[in-house]
Amino acid sequence: MIKIAVIGVGRWGVHLLRNFLAHPQVSVAAVLDPHVERLTAAKQQFNLDENVLLTTQWSALQEISDLDAVAIATPATTHYHLIKDALQQGYHVLAEKPLTLDPKECEELCYLAELQKLILMVDHTYLFHPAVTAGKAVVEANQLGELRYAYASRTHLGPVRQDVDALWDLAIHDIAIFNNWLGQAPVKVQATGTVWLQTAENSPSGLADLVWVTLTYSNNFQAYIHLCWLNPDKQRRLAVVGSLGSLIFDEMSPNAPLTLLHGEFERQGNHFLPINQSREVIELNPGEPLQQVCDRFIQSILQNQPPVVSSGWVGTELVKILAALTTSLNQGGKPVFLTNI
Numbered sequence: 001m002i003k004i005a006v007i008g009v010g011r012w013g014v015h016l017l018r019n020f021l022a023h024p025q026v027s028v029a030a031v032l033d034p035h036v037e038r039l040t041a042a043k044q045q046f047n048l049d050e051n052v053l054l055t056t057q058w059s060a061l062q063e064i065s066d067l068d069a070v071a072i073a074t075p076a077t078t079h080y081h082l083i084k085d086a087l088q089q090g091y092h093v094l095a096e097k098p099l100t101l102d103p104k105e106c107e108e109l110c111y112l113a114e115l116q117k118l119i120l121m122v123d124h125t126y127l128f129h130p131a132v133t134a135g136k137a138v139v140e141a142n143q144l145g146e147l148r149y150a151y152a153s154r155t156h157l158g159p160v161r162q163d164v165d166a167l168w169d170l171a172i173h174d175i176a177i178f179n180n181w182l183g184q185a186p187v188k189v190q191a192t193g194t195v196w197l198q199t200a201e202n203s204p205s206g207l208a209d210l211v212w213v214t215l216t217y218s219n220n221f222q223a224y225i226h227l228c229w230l231n232p233d234k235q236r237r238l239a240v241v242g243s244l245g246s247l248i249f250d251e252m253s254p255n256a257p258l259t260l261l262h263g264e265f266e267r268q269g270n271h272f273l274p275i276n277q278s279r280e281v282i283e284l285n286p287g288e289p290l291q292q293v294c295d296r297f298i299q300s301i302l303q304n305q306p307p308v309v310s311s312g313w314v315g316t317e318l319v320k321i322l323a324a325l326t327t328s329l330n331q332g333g334k335p336v337f338l339t340n341i
Helices: 013-022 036-046 058-063 076-088 103-116 130-140 166-182 289-303 312-330
Strands: 002-007 026-032 053-055 069-072 092-096 120-123 147-157 188-194 210-216 222-228 230-242 245-250 258-268 271-281
Touching: 002 013, 002 289, 013 026, 013 036, 013 069, 013 289, 026 036, 026 058, 036 053, 053 058, 069 076, 069 289, 076 092, 076 103, 092 289, 103 120, 103 312, 120 289, 120 312, 130 166, 130 245, 130 258, 147 166, 166 188, 166 210, 166 222, 166 230, 166 312, 188 312, 210 312, 222 230
Parallel strands: 002 026, 002 069, 026 053, 069 092, 092 120, 147 222
Antiparallel strands: 147 230, 188 210, 210 222, 230 245, 245 258, 258 271
16 A cells, blocks of 8 residues: 655645545545645545544654655645655655746756655646547557647636746646657747736736747647637647648547547649548547546556656656747747757
């Protein structure tokens, strides 16, 4: 049994707690949150055993004998110090994304985990979504033909963050999926944005409500992302377009979230005629992505084998991309090149 503590039981932390309580190889030893009312709510919601320590103090965890791991679901600004201290205490760590807000801090934590021979995993839940797993197989099987371009749209009316802009809040999901499907990271990035709600008057530089992202990969393949938390038209849609068709992951289509639209052109003289057009719904394996995340974390600990899909290094790569996009955003969309990512 892996003895674990869940740090932070806010909107996302309660789902981590739920999954670890249900895991047959896990014993939840403690729940930590600075808000007493959240601890009380968690105790009532999950009918927690009296042996589960409920605390507002990080130092209280050190009194738990044989604690193996912690799951951290706190604001990103707190991640670096919490994760570093946890690794130094000898705990394996599952951290909510992003790993931190600074690429150098991310690298430091990855090296520390390796030095301590501990698992450091980031909860990039989408990488465990059945549609993403199946989509990667479609791309790798060359069913799309020659890859042309990709696009994604992630919009909704809120929630509006006060600590990070729409780029840091939303883009990481689609970038993670594109990198996973393509098997590589971008070599050049660009971003432009617009601020309406939180301007420079009440924020150091203003927090962009709308962001347009362009990712360029090594073979000049480009992916475009539309991000906005000020749009009632909720979209969670991502697509990769090839010479033989388009692969579409649409979360707003629960009955058919992953579809392959077949279609290509046949040239007849000076004309291009569409041929071989059809729609194929990709069958997906059932399962909750977050449950897969939690299980992968536990199995990585038991097998002493760092996770490949969502390791600390994968999380570091994504933070480097976001940092480069922020540089581009602050420079009005100037291209930023990524090296040694």
